[in-house]
Amino acid sequence: MSCCFFGDRKKGHDLVHHDTRDAGGDSIASTKNFSFNELRLATNNFHQINKIGRGGFGTVYKGTLKQGKDVAVKTLAAESRQGLREFLTEIETISNVKHPNLVEIIGCCADGNNRILVYEYLENRSLDRALFGSRTSIKLEWEKRTTICLGTARGLAYLHEELVPHIVHRDIKASNILLDKDYTPKIGDFGLAKLFPDNITHISTKIAGTTGYLAPEYVLGGQLTMKADVYSFGVLILEAVSGKSSSSRIWQGDKRSLLEWSWRLYQEEKLLELVDEELDEFPEREVVRYIKTALFCTQANANRRPMMSQVIEMLSRDIQLNEKELTPPGFFEDSEGSVQSRLKISRGNTSQQSSVHITITQVTPR
Numbered sequence: 001m002s003c004c005f006f007g008d009r010k011k012g013h014d015l016v017h018h019d020t021r022d023a024g025g026d027s028i029a030s031t032k033n034f035s036f037n038e039l040r041l042a043t044n045n046f047h048q049i050n051k052i053g054r055g056g057f058g059t060v061y062k063g064t065l066k067q068g069k070d071v072a073v074k075t076l077a078a079e080s081r082q083g084l085r086e087f088l089t090e091i092e093t094i095s096n097v098k099h100p101n102l103v104e105i106i107g108c109c110a111d112g113n114n115r116i117l118v119y120e121y122l123e124n125r126s127l128d129r130a131l132f133g134s135r136t137s138i139k140l141e142w143e144k145r146t147t148i149c150l151g152t153a154r155g156l157a158y159l160h161e162e163l164v165p166h167i168v169h170r171d172i173k174a175s176n177i178l179l180d181k182d183y184t185p186k187i188g189d190f191g192l193a194k195l196f197p198d199n200i201t202h203i204s205t206k207i208a209g210t211t212g213y214l215a216p217e218y219v220l221g222g223q224l225t226m227k228a229d230v231y232s233f234g235v236l237i238l239e240a241v242s243g244k245s246s247s248s249r250i251w252q253g254d255k256r257s258l259l260e261w262s263w264r265l266y267q268e269e270k271l272l273e274l275v276d277e278e279l280d281e282f283p284e285r286e287v288v289r290y291i292k293t294a295l296f297c298t299q300a301n302a303n304r305r306p307m308m309s310q311v312i313e314m315l316s317r318d319i320q321l322n323e324k325e326l327t328p329p330g331f332f333e334d335s336e337g338s339v340q341s342r343l344k345i346s347r348g349n350t351s352q353q354s355s356v357h358i359t360i361t362q363v364t365p366r
């Protein structure tokens, strides 16, 4: 069994198998190569109106191919302008990863200096818009939220446990969960970190922007295992239940983070207070089981977190979770714009909680 951490070339976990074929064209069998012109036409010359978002990797446009198929066109930022052969080889690797809960890569463009990825277009866009955006547009009732959590768990279990070599996503968060017209979730951006050279530019952006999802051992020591994804998935469940973003500015004062607040409510046996007020009806036992599963996923000690296949069981079956095994969560938090960040790990049992603060000054590259 082997495990691959994207972008972690120095440690020898590299996925790259050096392709000896001509990297210029049709030799990359399963991946369609688009010309820059084709994509320019598809996106109305990358028009502002077609722009649907911008993330750490680059800008995303909605496009329509000649045949009428809608696509999402992601123009990768300058840091990703690595060698043509390596780019195409890596695209080939991630294009071959297919699962109903993973976004499909349709093709790419490596024309001149341009590095562009073409994905299937998901009508309901990303989960962050559905959960935290304007509430008038999309109503996410409890059943839809369970479909989204379970489907995401299945996609992750596939990346972690079925695929060889395994893939650690490293960036599980609501904006990377795309929703099709039936709200089937599809994990996006898996493997994208691999397309970036080893530098800290992107992860620095991430740490500023999405601290709420990062497992403490990853931030502090760069220990990247699939349990870091399990941690982020746990945070995602809490967001799906509460309708609140873990990286929102509302987390201050006595509610220092979504996870910390959830843990406190657990200790006080008031877990239902976490539930999104937009939810009119919900099955209480199931909701509580979801929150407790999230707490299992976010435990400070990565070894105690379940595997994703276990998480699927915990979410989908009406079972009693063994709470004697549950230990407090670990938190990583930004100290308000400062370069330094603090890692806070809760210690103690469920009735008593103390914490340690460790100051770190450097972040391990993704």
Ligand SMILES: Nc1ncnc2c1ncn2[C@@H]1O[C@H](COP(=O)(O)OP(=O)(O)OP(=O)(O)O)[C@@H](O)[C@H]1O
Pocket (backbone or CB within 6 Å): 052, 053, 054, 055, 056, 057, 058, 059, 060, 072, 074, 103, 119, 120, 121, 122, 123, 125, 126, 129, 171, 175, 176, 178, 188, 189
């Ligand atoms: N395949 C797609 N179908 C529909 N919308 C998409 C698709 N891919 C991305 N988007 C939209 O584009 C936005 C930006 O995506 P992008 O992946 O660039 O940024 P992000 O997810 O916010 O951050 P990150 O760089 O960490 O992935 C998403 O939030 C989503 O709304």
Ligand SMILES: [Mg+2]
Pocket (backbone or CB within 6 Å): 055, 175, 176, 188, 189
């Ligand atoms: Mg994304």
